[in-house]
Amino acid sequence: MNVSLKRIQAIFIKDYKEFSRNYAVSIMILFPIAFALLYRTEAGDQAAIYAFIMNFSLAMLTSFVQACLIAEEKERNTLRSLMMTPASMLDVLIGKSALVFLISAAVLAFSTYLFGYESSNVMLLAAALGISILLYTAIGTICGLYSKTLLEASLSVFPVLIIFTAGPFALVFEDQYPFLEVLRYLPSSQLSELLVEMEAGAAAGELTKPLVVISLWAVVLTVVSFVLYKRRLMDQ
Amino acid sequence: MNIRQVNANGQAIIPSLELTMEKGKVLGIQTNVQRKKILLAQLAEREDVYLSFAEQGEYTRLTVEELLHFLKSLSGHSQPVHSMLQLFQLGDYQKVRIANLPASKKIYLSLLRVYYAQQPIIVLEEPYFQLEEPDQLAFARLLEELAEEKQILILTANLEDALISCDEVYRLDEAGLHLLDITDADDEAEAAHEIGEAEFKIQKIPTKKNDKTILFNPPEIDYIESMNSTAVVHVAGETYTCALTLAELEERLLHYGFFRCHRSYIVNLQKVRELITWTKNSYSLRLTTGKDSVVPLSRTKLAELKALLNI
Numbered sequence: 001m002n003v004s005l006k007r008i009q010a011i012f013i014k015d016y017k018e019f020s021r022n023y024a025v026s027i028m029i030l031f032p033i034a035f036a037l038l039y040r041t042e043a044g045d046q047a048a049i050y051a052f053i054m055n056f057s058l059a060m061l062t063s064f065v066q067a068c069l070i071a072e073e074k075e076r077n078t079l080r081s082l083m084m085t086p087a088s089m090l091d092v093l094i095g096k097s098a099l100v101f102l103i104s105a106a107v108l109a110f111s112t113y114l115f116g117y118e119s120s121n122v123m124l125l126a127a128a129l130g131i132s133i134l135l136y137t138a139i140g141t142i143c144g145l146y147s148k149t150l151l152e153a154s155l156s157v158f159p160v161l162i163i164f165t166a167g168p169f170a171l172v173f174e175d176q177y178p179f180l181e182v183l184r185y186l187p188s189s190q191l192s193e194l195l196v197e198m199e200a201g202a203a204a205g206e207l208t209k210p211l212v213v214i215s216l217w218a219v220v221l222t223v224v225s226f227v228l229y230k231r232r233l234m235d236q
Numbered sequence: 237m238n239i240r241q242v243n244a245n246g247q248a249i250i251p252s253l254e255l256t257m258e259k260g261k262v263l264g265i266q267t268n269v270q271r272k273k274i275l276l277a278q279l280a281e282r283e284d285v286y287l288s289f290a291e292q293g294e295y296t297r298l299t300v301e302e303l304l305h306f307l308k309s310l311s312g313h314s315q316p317v318h319s320m321l322q323l324f325q326l327g328d329y330q331k332v333r334i335a336n337l338p339a340s341k342k343i344y345l346s347l348l349r350v351y352y353a354q355q356p357i358i359v360l361e362e363p364y365f366q367l368e369e370p371d372q373l374a375f376a377r378l379l380e381e382l383a384e385e386k387q388i389l390i391l392t393a394n395l396e397d398a399l400i401s402c403d404e405v406y407r408l409d410e411a412g413l414h415l416l417d418i419t420d421a422d423d424e425a426e427a428a429h430e431i432g433e434a435e436f437k438i439q440k441i442p443t444k445k446n447d448k449t450i451l452f453n454p455p456e457i458d459y460i461e462s463m464n465s466t467a468v469v470h471v472a473g474e475t476y477t478c479a480l481t482l483a484e485l486e487e488r489l490l491h492y493g494f495f496r497c498h499r500s501y502i503v504n505l506q507k508v509r510e511l512i513t514w515t516k517n518s519y520s521l522r523l524t525t526g527k528d529s530v531v532p533l534s535r536t537k538l539a540e541l542k543a544l545l546n547i
Binding site for chain 2: 006007009010011013014017018021022075076077078080081082084085086087
């Protein structure tokens, strides 16, 4: 499978134009910004709220847009036509993921600025968010592959939103239901933990564990999405 | 190009086929929807085939120009976009978003993807079905040009669509491919001109019945027999007498597929159903009109008849 920068770029530009002109999808970039403005606070639990906004934005923006981009190609049968061009499946996936990554990164950075969150370790924050974006892109790819139309894709993101974004909040009931312990290992819970501990002034050594868990999620989901992508496209 | 046999419920839907394709010739296969889908599924497995499906969608939010740019950089096509726009006659729509194009132009545009195909063989499913006539002509012209360097095959359920641009049309059924005999309108006109003189001579066979003169078109006549040296014309079980002699009638009716099968019989070969062999030297012809209409065939005429019918 050969990868060509020129083709990736062509797909990137094409998808950017499609994204920016499809308001039903591109309106999603307003959510993180609106949330950042809405929840601006100087209170002590700033980190926890910031983590919630990030987790919500990652599912609502990153996964949603990626799922829609893939599902729309399937809906219009353009993906099948793309498969017959010299563009490889990897070209298509990388082109789309790169676009989603850049959009997400820009929007998250902007909403961080608006929220007024100041991290003690900017490099670590950027790394955690960057890896999270990769992870949610992979989830979006999987959602897109299992939906036939744009409508299905936008609905398929909701389970992701509920499990990943609401997961950390269910930890409140951990004392009553011990099995909820597993939710602690969700990437969203880990991101939240990382931010809270960072604010509390934890040493860099303590912060590696959440980062490693998030990275593991990212690697596993990316591999799964690649394998599924290859298999689902063969079936068509 | 080989096509495997496909069975359903123990019956062959498509026998195994061998299709020879060549450059400069657009082939067409006319068949039903089920066989078309089977063919497409088999062709999709091949690496050297570009398939253009009927339900091909388009990136509707791009403009025509942006789409061509995209296809160009994706396929590594060498021609610049503006010259392709001219070639495709889409200059007027250059800046129009695909969603806003007329329906026929939208289909025309997605058909043009074949121009960017890298594969040596191009297969199109129902290319003309939803196109308006000017777009059909424009696309047929482009296909003709494309056929110089690619092998092109059109699959359609509609023979008329196949005739728009195919040089050779085959019909596909459970027995296999059958080449349809198609001559261009120009050739036909010439042929018609050649036999024009014979066509314009009005040939009616005058007969009498109960003192009335009745004129018959030759194809209506089943056979003519000679009875007491008068010619009797048999039409749909009725008999009419004719003043002409059998020799004169034979000459007049030669061009209408009549045959002097016996010294006293002329038969309309279009109406012959069966050749009956009574003994080695005795034959008859049974006609389609009924059980009783049997015309004798003399032994000397048998060889002539066989030559005429290619049997």
